[in-house]
Amino acid sequence: MLTLKSVAGGYDDKQVIQDMNFSVFPGEFFGILGPNGSGKTTLLKLISGLLPCSDGSIQLDNQDLQQFSTKALARKMAVLPQLTSHAFPYTVRDTVALGRYAHLQGVFQTWTAEDERVVETVMEQTHITGFQHHLLQELSGGEQQRVFLAQALAQEPAVLLLDEPTNHLDLAYQKDLLDLLKRMVREQHLTVVAIFHDVNLASLYGDRLLLMHGGQVKALGRPDGVLTESVVNDVYQTGVKKNPHPSMAKPQMHLIPSDYPSVTKGFRLDASMLDVQPERVTFISPAPLRTFASHGWGSGIGWNRYVVQWFDATCSADIETMGDYLARDGFDPAQTIGMVTAGSIDNTVYYFGENEAASLLTVVTVGQEGTISVWLFINGIMTDEAFMQAMMTAAEAKTQTLRELGVTRTPSIGPYPEDRIVVAALQYGPNLPGAGMTIDLGQLIHDCVCKALWKRMQSNDD
Numbered sequence: 001m002l003t004l005k006s007v008a009g010g011y012d013d014k015q016v017i018q019d020m021n022f023s024v025f026p027g028e029f030f031g032i033l034g035p036n037g038s039g040k041t042t043l044l045k046l047i048s049g050l051l052p053c054s055d056g057s058i059q060l061d062n063q064d065l066q067q068f069s070t071k072a073l074a075r076k077m078a079v080l081p082q083l084t085s086h087a088f089p090y091t092v093r094d095t096v097a098l099g100r101y102a103h104l105q106g107v108f109q110t111w112t113a114e115d116e117r118v119v120e121t122v123m124e125q126t127h128i129t130g131f132q133h134h135l136l137q138e139l140s141g142g143e144q145q146r147v148f149l150a151q152a153l154a155q156e157p158a159v160l161l162l163d164e165p166t167n168h169l170d171l172a173y174q175k176d177l178l179d180l181l182k183r184m185v186r187e188q189h190l191t192v193v194a195i196f197h198d199v200n201l202a203s204l205y206g207d208r209l210l211l212m213h214g215g216q217v218k219a220l221g222r223p224d225g226v227l228t229e230s231v232v233n234d235v236y237q238t239g240v241k242k243n244p245h246p247s248m249a250k251p252q253m254h255l256i257p258s259d260y261p262s263v264t265k266g267f268r269l270d271a272s273m274l275d276v277q278p279e280r281v282t283f284i285s286p287a288p289l290r291t292f293a294s295h296g297w298g299s300g301i302g303w304n305r306y307v308v309q310w311f312d313a314t315c316s317a318d319i320e321t322m323g324d325y326l327a328r329d330g331f332d333p334a335q336t337i338g339m340v341t342a343g344s345i346d347n348t349v350y351y352f353g354e355n356e357a358a359s360l361l362t363v364v365t366v367g368q369e370g371t372i373s374v375w376l377f378i379n380g381i382m383t384d385e386a387f388m389q390a391m392m393t394a395a396e397a398k399t400q401t402l403r404e405l406g407v408t409r410t411p412s413i414g415p416y417p418e419d420r421i422v423v424a425a426l427q428y429g430p431n432l433p434g435a436g437m438t439i440d441l442g443q444l445i446h447d448c449v450c451k452a453l454w455k456r457m458q459s460n461d462d
């Protein structure tokens with residue numbers, strides 16, 4: 001275990017680190033974050049013994065760092081410093097082999113079969129075997145980074161210290177390197193202490209994070225506790241928005257550019273953007289809208305410009321055939337919510353509604369087999385909660401209207417597996433924090449969906 005007790009330190013004329021107290025446990029991936037100049041590298045230099053502490057102490061497995069000989073410390077701890085442009089006239093293999101220095105045995109420092117095996121293994125793990133006979137200066141920055149990681153791993157340390165290890169690495173190698181470290185943490189109980197600039201990578205891979213500010217601890221703990229919007233905004237002095245990762249329980253921070261002009265400024269979603277043709281109904285927005293869609297192509301949460309429904313009696317409407325419809329009619333698949341149903345243009349009704357809180361266009365289509373699609377195009381800035389509440393309110397309005405109309409459907413009134421709801425918001429204009437039935441937007445949605453459905457059903461009677 002690595003333990004820092006009241007550690008202070010820095011350079012001759014400058015005290016950088018103050019009163020650092022924390023422990024890093026065996027088999028832990030410990031991430032260090034902080035703005036430029038906050039003291040991350042200085043802290044790592046103190047932990048590696050490169051700089052002496054001016055106060056406090058650092059212990060490794062209950063032994064003071066100063067009590068280790070250089071070679072004994074190198075068998076316990078390896079360091080991957082920030083990559084510099086300084087290139088050595090060594091081959092890749094020789095550079096990696098230098099990592100075995102602390103393990104060489106006897107007076108003649110004999111190179112053993114075990115040393116050979118370790119060098120081979122770490123070169124394979126870091127994908128550098130293919131250029132092992134190249135000179136270091138012939139490699140790209142990312143390739144050099146992997147060579148120095150292999151050298152550090154060749155030390156077979158219990159603790160690995162890394163200063164911005166993903167610098168210079170492309171996306172795939174960033175993931176490869178961090179996956180490798182994570183695997184070593186899990187399988188070999190390696191302790192990793194790594195400085196990150198990318199808060200999202202730190203969140204994904206770090207078991208715990210230390211957020212530094214002005215040479216001190218600003219926050220320390222699990223990523224979801226450390227990476228709060230207010231703390232990150234405060235420390236980095238910039239606007240961020242926190243969101244969960246789509247497939248892991250890890251927070252992710254999204255930068256909000258401060259002078260990003262709203263492309264949706266100055267227009268309003270209304271029926272002029274709706275195109276009703278015999279074979280399909282299309283809503284075309286001049287700019288991407290934030291969308292929540294329950295079914296079909298583009299379902300889930302996203303940003304889309306087009307919402308399209310094709311009427312095709314022969315279509316099985318599965319997600320595979322949707323690509324053909326999009327391609328045939330020239331819609332960008334990345335910006336489209338698409339659906340297909342049996343039916344015709346007669347089945348489309350729309351209604352524009354407005355109250356003091358917001359305005360919205362409601363489009364309702366009813367397929368031949370009874371499938372109902374409800375689209376809501378809302379003028380305002382909706383929160384995620386508002387989107388979900390809008391979905392629930394629209395579903396409730398639909399069910400209530402069908403009940404009032406005495407409409408029965410197969411399999412039954414109520415939840416109908418093929419019914420669809422799309423909620424799209426301009427994300428410009430009034431703030432709309434909720435859309436439940438007790439607030440203005442919810443009432444407007446309920447009113448518009450009921451009116452549109454009534455209109456549709458009355459036209460049925462004509």
Ligand SMILES: Nc1ncnc2c1ncn2[C@@H]1O[C@H](COP(=O)(O)OP(=O)(O)OP(=O)(O)O)[C@@H](O)[C@H]1O
Pocket residue numbers: 011014016034035036037038039040041042043
């Ligand atoms: N060799 C040095 N001599 C004197 N001061 C130094 C030295 N190295 C760094 N500093 C100062 O110490 C402070 C912390 O620097 P450090 O490199 O630890 O920050 P950092 O958080 O790693 O920054 P970055 O994110 O930019 O890499 C800075 O104000 C820096 O100017």
